[in-house]
Amino acid sequence: MSQFLYESIAERLRKNIESQFWSIGHKLPSIRTLSKTYNSSKISIQTALQKLEAAGLIEAKSRSGYYVKKQDQPHQPQHQLEITQPKKIELPDLFYQIMQKSAAFDIYPSAKIQPTENNILTLNRHINRAMRHQASSNALYYSPPQGNLDLRHKISQHYLSRKLYVKPEQICITAGCQNSLYLALSTSTKPGDTVAIESPAFYGVLQILQQLDLKVIEVPSSATQGILLDKLESAAKKWTLKALIVTPNFNTPTGSLMPEANKVKLCELAEKLQFNIIEDDIYGDLGFHRVVMPLKAYDKYNKVILCGSFSKSLSRDLRIGWIFSENDLNKITHLKMLTQLSNSESTQQGLTSFVGEGFYRKHLLQYKQRLLNQRNKLIELINQHWDFHFKYTTPEGGLCLWIELKINTDSVSLYNLAIEHNIVLTPGALFSTTPIFNKYIRLSYAHEFQKERVEALKKLGKIIKSLTV
Incomplete structure (x- = not known):
């Protein structure tokens, strides 16, 4: 998915703010200066600045220019969670x-x-067309264990728009993100292992952790920064962590977005203290003001297993998700075959043509x-x-x-x-x-x-x- 020029400029300006190259109260260069710096029109610069203003990162002052805005949000919920020793989950x-x-x-x-939106009607037509055109073949044969190869290529291409290269042969198609999380946890832990989660945590993860008989550490998470890395590091030094489950981009329930610098630090921390990260990227496509990169895009150490799905971004009725892993894909695929065997080939084919013809974008x-x-x-x-x-x-x-x-x-x-x-x-x-x-x-x-x-x-x-x- 290509970006407009103003979106690319806005993202580069945003990085300067998030990295504190420009601190709070700093006046941004003039539109004329930015136009020369980025070799673009003044209209593109103005649109990029308006985008950052809408995101609450900068503010315009009359006859003065744009300034980096203090990110104080007095309405934000606050909580103080004391980290306790690992414990098994017993949900009431x-x-x-x-x-x-x-x-x-x-x-x-x-x-x-x-009324159903036109894009969903188009998706259904693509799936129905796939069911009609290859009805006999799809009825008599299972989909490959890793899932439809063409669909895996389309998922790979889509992640390129979020600056992550995913090899199609390292993707396994699943029955949704919950299924992906289950497969990722099942193949990277054993009963009794300790897993860290952000708190508040997605309740579906709590169910999986109880089912797999894992011990859990709840690490406090900020509504603006995501999981608190200093608290995570302290816990990981005190207890041996096997894995961390985290939703860096727009998690539920807080909607927090982890800053880019924190994503880098988290990957470095996983390598330093030798635990795996299971990334829930189910909301990653739903950024209002910009395209955000998955945590996996910052992973230099192959410590991140990426899980995703179309259920929140496209249709709840589509039980199609995926896992991307360099190290454990064979184990993941074998477990999928044991628990699920395969996915609907017609649904995968219809989704492939829907994405491939630009309708998902x-x-x-x-x-x-x-x-x-x-x-x-x-x-x-x-x-x-x-x-x-x-x-x-x-x-x-x-x-x-x-x-x-x-x-x-x-x-x-x-x-x-x-x-x-x-x-x-x-x-x-x-x-x-x-x-x-x-x-x-x-x-x-x-x-x-x-x-x-x-x-x-x-x-x-x-x-x-x-x-x-």
Whole structure:
């Protein structure tokens, strides 16, 4: 996926800010100077600066120019997690009860279904065409164990747009990112090993860790920086880590984006202390203001196993994911054959032509803009209709807000009250083995805020207020 010139310039300017080449309060060079520096038009420079301003990295001062903006976000949730010794996970029955009821990316599933977008209809046509044209062959033969080779080539080509070269022969197609994480953990650990996770953590990972009988260390994660590397290093020096599971780009629930410098340091830390990193890249394509590089792109030591999927960026109905690994791919493929055998060949063929003809790129451009608008709308609505104290994240990508409520709020009780009104939220209790996130909730902006969802948000505000008075 090629970049416009202004996007490339914006990314280079951003790196200067994130590396602190330009510190807080520093005045950026003039548009004329930047135009000469980057050999580009003033319009391209102006557009790049506007992009950085929209991302909150710089601010314009009247008749003065652009300045690096202080990244203080007073609304950001804060938590203090003390790292304890490794322990095995024992999820309570309540965890599974909530999961069975639906911990979904829609606050009000009873709302009218929006018309299916044209790109999804096009995807379905590609899959249906593949089913018709090779019906007999696909019915009589399994897909290759590693998955359709043409699809692996398309995934490889797509990652080039994010500045990562992935060899097609080192990719294994899976049944989604959850399946990828399971395969990666199963082949890189054994029961009783210690694994680090960021906290708050994706609840699906907690389920896998319990199933595989692994010990866990929860490492605190910042809503703006991702996992705290100093805390991780201290834990890794104290206890022998076999692996770390991390979502560097727009993780759930906080939506945090790990800075480039931290990605470099994390890979160096994995080499230094000899643990593997399992990267969950499921939200990596959903950056609102720029294309972000996977952690794997910074990995010089072959310590990162990359897991991804189309389920969050394209369609939940597509149970197609992948793993990229230089070292363990044979073990991963053998375990896949044992547990799954193969993927739908027709679905893979249809997805291959959909991506190959540029429809996935077109979909992402439209979808990311829609998600940004819906994120802004959700923030506008809760600030307008919730008349009590709360804090929230403002992610630069992904699908959700992480909201901190008053200290005496129990998010599980809130969930149970809300579900009686067909309102779905995800209680913070799902994202840790400790009670530290009991006063937090995750809210999604994956759907447009039509009348029914606006009314659901208003009602949710009233329920929250009834619990905090």
